[in-house]
Amino acid sequence: MTLPPPLMLETSEQLVTCKDESTGLRAVIAIDNTVLGPGLGGIRYRPYADLWSAGVEAQRLAAAMTLKNAIAGVPFGGAKSVVVQDGPPPRGRDALFRRFGEFVARLGGTYIPGVDMGTSSHDLRTVGSAGAEVSCTDVDPSPWTALGVFHSIAAAARHxxxxxxxxxxxxxxxxxxHVGARLAELLTEAGADVLVSDVDQARAEEVAGRLGAGTVAPGEVTTTACDVFAPCATARVITHENLADLPAKVVAGGANDTLEDEGCADELHARGVLYVPDFVANGGGVIHVQAMRSGWDDARTTAAIVRIGDRVGELVEQSRTAGTTPLQAALTKARELVTVTEGS
Ligand SMILES: NC(=O)c1ccc[n+]([C@@H]2O[C@H](COP(=O)([O-])OP(=O)(O)OC[C@H]3O[C@@H](n4cnc5c(N)ncnc54)[C@H](O)[C@@H]3O)[C@@H](O)[C@H]2O)c1
Structure with missing residues (x-):
């Protein structure tokens, strides 16, 4: 048996593994930090090589949620869960997510799940039916996430x-x-020259056909000429290896945990590429969750999400003045917010 990397034991405020034979459930819940409130973060449902890699992914994504929620100004801490996809669940998808909901309910509200890659509002309703407090049950926040990414890209292009x-x-x-298709629509409406890529070729072609966009093979996304690369799929798509050939001048997207590590942001910066921190660009979804809980109307929600673009502009200017990267500027700001609250 392979031992877990040290990250597993030292990183999260609370780390929970979930296992149930009858439904085939294997899951990890990582609660990174609850200083600003209960940990809010989506449920990711996809295949993993093993439970350790699922756990590391949950922890990394949970840490990003702490930063995202702090920067977005919503009263939540950071958390995330991953449910390991391993073929069709023996008793069906609903039984799987209902059982997962029982594990979430045991946490007594310290983890509030939402949608993420591979899960839908229906799955969240199923999780909630087991007694867990959940978000995203009625409205999918993805279009709002896409709106925030759109304004981040517009600000990055301007600055x-x-x-x-x-x-x-x-x-x-x-x-x-959910995020990338809406983003592609918003970009097309704004007159951008849009290219799309997806491992689901039929989906890429459907979106491209509808919008008059071009398509790019999944293996060529980091080498295809473009001004802005917008990752809206899996984590860690920018690596030390592929960033050297990246033709884009801006990286700004909806995907969480975009960089292999923080050092990639320094290298991108040295190459003249603006990396908009993912946890800043993709905060529209959590702002929408807060809007739903607080009864905001669409105008107020939209204004709060458009403000993400202003934040990107401020970060670019702050990092120029401080001689640092926008990632460092955003990390400093987010950590200050969490620390100040902790000390008060
Ligand atoms: N949904 C939200 O509101 C939200 C909020 C914040 C962050 N995010 C992040 O945005 C990303 C996308 O979320 P989503 O809700 O749109 O997920 P989704 O599952 O609806 O869509 C992901 C798409 O990426 C494709 N894909 C997977 N691997 C790929 C690869 N290697 N190359 C190209 N395409 C690939 C899938 O086929 C799918 O079409 C995730 O990283 C998620 O964590 C989503």
Missing amino acids: HLGTDGLGEVRVLVQGVG
Whole structure:
């Protein structure tokens, strides 16, 4: 048996593994930090090589949720869960998510799940039916996440590419699921030259056909010429190895945990590429969760999400003044917010 990497034991405020033979459930819940409130973060449902890699992914994503929720100004800490996909669940998908909901309910509200890759509002209702407090049961927040990413890209183009608007700006969207497809629509409406890519070729072609966009093979996303690369699929798509050949001048997308490690942000910066921290760009979904809980109308929610673009502009300017990267500026800000609250 392989021992867990040290990260597993030292990182999270609370780490829970879930196992149930009859439903085939294997899951990990990572609660990273609850200083600002209960840990809010989605349920990811996808295959993993083993439970350790699922656990590490949950922890990394949970840590990003702490930063995201702090920067977005919502009263939540950071958490995330992954449910390991391993063929069709023996008693069906609903039984799997209901059983998972029983584990979440045991946490007494310290973890509030939402949707993430591979899960839907229906799954969240199923999790909630087991007594767990959940979000995203009625409205999928993905279009709101996409709106925040769109305004991040617009701000990045303005501050880094010097363009007024997105006309003629070529944006490659990797992953055209809930977030990426809506983002591609918003970009097209704004006049951008859009390319899409998805491991689900039929989905990529459907979106491209509908929007008049081009398609890119999944293996070519980091080498295809574009101004903006918008990752909206899996984690860690930018690596030390592939960033050297990245033609884009801006990386800004909806995907969580985009970089292999923080050092990639320094390398991108040294190469003149603006990396918009993922946890800043994709905060629209958590703002929408807060809006639903607080009864905001669409106008107020939209205004709060458009503000993400202003935040990106401020971060770019702050990092220029401080001689650092936007990632470092955002990390400093988020950690201050968590620490100040902890000390008060
Ligand atoms: N849904 C939200 O509101 C939200 C909020 C914040 C962050 N995110 C993040 O955004 C990303 C996308 O979320 P989503 O809800 O759209 O997920 P989704 O499951 O609806 O869509 C993901 C898409 O990416 C495709 N894909 C998977 N691996 C790929 C690869 N290697 N190359 C190209 N395409 C690939 C899938 O086929 C799918 O079409 C995830 O990283 C998620 O954590 C989502």
